[in-house]
Amino acid sequence: MDFTLGETHLLIQAAAREFAHNEILPIAAAHDRSGKFPAATIRKAGELGFMGVEVAPAYGGAGLDALAFCLVIEEIAAADAAHATIISVNNSLYCGALARFGSDAQKQRYLTPVAGGSAISCYALTEPQSGSDASRMRTRAELSEDGSHYLVNGKKSWITSGPVAEYMLLFAATDPAQGARGISAFIVELNSRGCLRGRVEPKLGIRASATCEIEFADCRVPAGNRLAAEGDGFAMAMQLLDSGRIGIAAQAVGIARAAYEASVAFARERRAFGGPIASLQMIQAKIADMKCRLDAARLLTWHAAWNKPRALESGQRNTTLAAVAKLYASETAMYCAHQAVQIHGGAGFSQDLPVERYFRDAKITEIYEGTSEIQRLVIARAETGLR
16 A cells, blocks of 8 residues: 555645645635635636546546545645635535536536636535435425426525625425435526525634525526436435535645644744743643644545545445544544644734634534534444444
8 A cells, every 4th residue: 555645646736735825825814804705816726727626627627536636625724724615615516516417518518617717616505494404405496387497495504605606506305295305406507586695604714715695586497407317416415525525624634734733833932941842741742642633634534535436436435434534634623723722822812823713714624514423423324234
């Protein structure tokens, strides 16, 4: 078994690191304070191929693999988690859906501009009354009598990039009596009549990643914008979340790495009791534990990414490996950010240093795309065979 990255992966990693360091890092704190969506850097990310890493070049993407995607997300997240959120959702949830399930016409119209970075996408599964239990959604899509379009009514919440996106991957019930088997997926143009964006959510962290509710009031969606067959939506959403969780795991690794590197540098420089605090055993223990968890989280994430194409080729799900990676990496991000604040002491509680931002940003990785509690259920059910 060889853990050495090949030339292609090293090149994409280096390109992402340079972009993150030169373009994102200098503006991250300002965007965190203002909550302004970083349109300029996201556009540049698209020009570099980071908005459609796994999408075929024919549809505007970079044509790389899931490991390359993880490398990009880690580097971006180490500079700013909000940018990583935008890029991850665009790649794994929207582009991943159209690349896998879309027709050629759908790909040409709705995938190419998003993968190339000239348009922004979003993913709408969660509702105010259904988060972890997404199968109980209330949003409805009713087919017209002539079969030409669907009328969509309902409300979706916590939509990443919702305030700025041009296109949405929407999940709605076309046959409510069938429960999860009655959910279908649609591509929605968000400038459509009857599509109403709510206020931008005032969040604890990832504040430059704009989030809002979107309400549908007799929103007309062409029948040709349905993705796959009626009733395939819920299974599709769960498969996409397997990929999305790998992206969030990579984001968490990036946050954890930033917190760890900041802590090591501070511990070397900060002096107390006659020497650098890095010489104190309590500080050394924290750094050792952060290092162990960080390396383990990265390897779990890479394992899930490595297995993703193999699972697809064999018709299997990558669910358990993705859940393990997401669970461990997200809790590692929270642990490392917590320890970073502690190591920095009073300075870590100040907005003058970025570790307080890492602490705020880390928390969401334990919540979105499946909470830590849901990941534990997924893993346990897979291991025991019981529900």
